[in-house]
Amino acid sequence: MTHIAQETGLSREQLYRSFSQNGNPTLKTTLAVLKALGLSLSLKHPS
Template sequence: MGVPTRPFDAAKYLNAPEAVAEYMTAAFETDDLAFIADAIGVIARSKGMSQVARDAGVARESLYKALSPSGNPEFGTVLRVLQSLGLRLTAEVRETSLEPA
């Protein structure tokens, strides 16, 4: 018999605003839309999906579906959810960006 294990759940470790911000930043750096949506979902679960859904004005079931790895949330939904999580989008220049001509 092996050692009993449980699936890893990142939501259990997102207990500080700085951890949430780092997790979201890492997700954005992947450029993987499915992973980004899933990461927002993980953060929402860490805060309580029902409360996040209420704060964002979205049905809880719709939020689960939109933020799943196979979901495709509307940008407005993403912005409302991020706001309800106490996050905001920012932009920075990529290191690989082209220099102006």
């Protein structure tokens, strides 16, 4: 979690709060965490 916090520029507390059971992370936070993990999010229009 420390590494992800450093990579995203968010505090560990912010990350834990955002992704807790009652959390509600923003798209910006979610994308930053995915990027820190080496992942990406893609959307596809249904055919």
